[in-house]
Amino acid sequence: MFPENLKYTVEHEWVAVNGDTCTVGITAFAAEQLGDITYVELPETGLAGSQGDDAATVESVKAASDVYLPIGGTVFEINEALEEKPELVNESPFDDGWFFKLENVTSSDLDSLMDADAYAAFVKEQDH
């Protein structure tokens, strides 16, 4: 259910490691829980921060929720398509619905993230 090649946080962000950079989004589980996503506020490129810092806001019909930096780093690209089509997050959370890309990442932060199996188990617990 969750792509094996990604790393996951307890806040339901995912991280794809592409060499020196990382792509970040929210998981299908998070998107499903939020329901129809109607607005995504992305960070400015150049935003630098540590793991757990505020990075984005995602709003659905039902609620608003914060997205954090899953690892330390600097935002160098954002998914501008989400401004016009926030529904991409529901339709394609692990692909077209990505949020931002990080460079200068704190690689050691990756060790604190879950793999797909651990995240699946975590979600199962949450869903109870």
Add this chain to the structure above:
Amino acid sequence: MQRTPLYDEHEKIGGKVVDFNGWALPVQFSGIVKEHLHTRSAASLFDCSHMGEYSIKGVEAIQKFSDLIISDLTKVPIGRCRYGAILDESAGILDDLITFRMAEDEIYVVTNAGPIESVTKQICDDNDGAVHVSYETAKIDIQGPKSRDHLLGLGFEAATELKYFNATWTEWEGHKILLARTGYTGELGYELFMDNELAPEVWNRILECEGVEPAGLGARDTIRTEVCYGLSGQDFNTEISPLEAAMEPFIAWDTEFIGKEKLERIREKDEYAVLVPIVTKSRRAPRHDFEVFHGENKVGVVTSGTFGPSVEHGVGLARIDREFSKLGTQLTAGPKGLEIAITEVPVYTQGTCRIKI
């Protein structure tokens, strides 16, 4: 949780059921935005069987009921519906309601699920002609510009000429149904009241019509917010008077009603806040309980807020100090200072509810 007679039908088609005022009801089927847009462009079916209904028969019983509520029923012609509210002694709103005048000596009253116990006490105590029928009555709403076509196709002849805010008893395949051209969507639409046993048959027959989709509480909420209809228990409650809930046009000051004395004092004091529609410039939504600010000063609170799928920006209702409630006033709301502006009712202006047929 209590179940409506349509609970099994919702399960069958994958409705996502939540607790709403103690009732197990679907919040969505295919998705809130999709259901919302479908209601505005075609027709959607809503299970509203959790709502309260009262049958009041006899001229005296009607007068007794009329003496409870803020509106004046004496001038309501047979077949017409009238919006109103029932207050407590301190002029707080117990509930809002719609009264249908079915005959000279018969009215039918529709209220909400939340405050049903206190409302039933007010309506039925000391009034033998007033009967609480909620628990044996199902209410199915078909709402949207195509709703009339579907009802006519199914043989609901009474829909042919029924005007906006009118209601009538009708026979459908040998069953008695109250058909009202009302609803809380701003669209052409009908509410059908019937015995619980009949509800699954009516629900499924309408749902089988091509172009009708089921919709849940989520879409109901975004739809009513776009047309600025307040929701009992959310936009107003017993802490709030009708003057503070945009109900002034419905108050019949020349009649008697519970809470009138207190309400007159609130009016004379002239310091009450008002409920106004608000909009944002972006897709970002105001949210229930956001504090509203004018500069540094807190001047109100958001009572309802959401993204409006038809208007494609944030919409809501807020209770604002009157001084800051003028049309166009720019304010901010919530912890992040979301910019909001006070606007006119309704925010969504393309509704089909009043269409002449």
